[in-house]
Amino acid sequence: MRNEFVLVHGAAHGAWCWDEVAERLEAKGHRVITLDLPGHGRRAAEVRQASVATYARAVADAMAREGISRGIVVGHSMGGLVICKVAELVPARIAHLVFLAAVVLPHGGSLAGVHLTAAGREALRGMVAGRGDGAFLYPAEIAWARWMNDLPREHPSVARALARLTPQAARPFLEPVDLRVFYSLRVPRTYIRCLLDAAVTPRKAVEYAARLGVTPIDMDCAHDAMLSAPDELARILGRIQ
Secondary structure (H helix, E strand, C coil): CCCEEEEECCCCCCHHHHHHHHHHHHHCCCEEEECCCCCCHHHHHHHHHCCHHHHHHHHHHHHHHCCCCCEEEEEECCHHHHHHHHHHHCHHHEEEEEEECCCCCCCCCCHHHHHCCHHHHHHHHHHHHHHCCCEECCCHHHHHHHHCCCCCCCCHHHHHHHHHCCCEECHHHHCCCCCCCHHHCCCCEEEEEECCCCCCCHHHHHHHHHHHCCCCEEECCCCCHHHHCHHHHHHHHHCCC
């Protein structure tokens, strides 16, 4: 069966991170849409416009523009916040939501408040203050250790990814997200847990999956599953209807 996939990246990433997964899904006959959220990738200059609302609107607009009518919408990491709001904006266009190593907030929660430790929030404030543009960027060694730690530091995929990361606006991390409508929707959902994940730990992932009312599917990889395990990820996504 030919499906429509909408792949939504996470913090500091861009549409580029999905290239290998998109290629594999398209080879199986599926239609795949990827996009840069405001402030990311080719839209990096829009970092001051970045918010959960503008992210979600960008995805919803892309789905409308591309005529997506039964989308399997995949949100990675911070993208979990985004796809919840996309479901509120265009519920009729969504067949299934997939949360890949994603943060799942309760109604009214913020990513920083729910997911980060007190030390993590303090580090975030320090990085933002050091830049002066309302954004932050993890040093390369930390980005590798948090997101790509199942690949050697010198791996070509790591080098390419680290070179393409862009500063992440702090606002989507700090703002509370109203999810009353999302939690009233009856949209099918799947959570994929990454067992080597240092950013969304396996224990946290179980908590987030429970918030969605599902049991997670496990992958034996780190946070950026699309970089280190594109074949397995594409197979899992290809089985979702």
